[in-house]
Amino acid sequence: MQIDVTFRHMEVSEPVRAYVAEKLERVKKYIDEPIDGQAFLSVEKKIRHKAVVTISAKGITIKASEETNDMYAAIDSVIDKIERQLKRYKEKLKKHKPASGKERQIQKTVFAADSIDLGAPEPTIIRSNSFPVKPMAVEEAVMQMDLLHKDFIVFTDSTTDEINVVYRRKDGNYGLIVPQSK
Secondary structure (H helix, E strand, O other), rough: EEEEEEOOOOOOOOHHHHHHHHHHOOOOOOOOOOOOEEEEEEEEEEEEEEEEEEEEEEEEEEEHHHHHHHHHHHHHHHHHHHEEEHHHHHHHHOOOOOOOOOOOOEEEEEEEEEOOOHOOOOOOOEEEEEEEEEEEEEHHHHHHHHHHOEEEEEEEEEOOOOOEEEOOOOOOEEEEEEEOOO
C-alpha cells in the first residue's frame, strides 16, 4: 500500500504520519489489490482539525472527511467511515454473485487488415482467445466492467439466457446490446 500524507497549516509530524499509515493498514482486509491512499491533514483556526482520506484501488475510489477538536480523533473517525464504505461495497459485490446457470465459452479473434491499396484479399488472424461468458444481471455486468477497467463486457443475461454486451459510451453512460430473435 502506498500512502501519501499531506500536512496543511500544521507542522510535519512523523508520529501522526505513522498513525495514519497504521490505521490505513486496516482497510487491506477489505481489498487485496494494490491500494493508493492519500491523507490530507489540516488545522484551521487552531481548533478545527480536519482529516480527508482518499483510497483508490481496483477501479473504485472512496473518499471521506472528518472534522473534530483532536487530530487523532479525526483520523480515527475518517478511517471508520472508509471501513463502513468498503464493507458496504463488499456486501454489494457478494449480492451480485453470478447466478448458477449455464456458462458459455466464446471465441475472440483479432484480424489484421492490410491496406486496400496493397490488394490484400483477406484479413489475417493475429490472435485468438476463448473465455467463459458467465450468467449475470446487467447491473453486475456494469460493475464488473468498471472493476476491470474495460470498455465493454460480454455476458449471458441470467434472466433471458441470451448473450448481451454492455459498453461504455463516449458521453460516460452505458449502452446495452441485446440480440433480437426472429
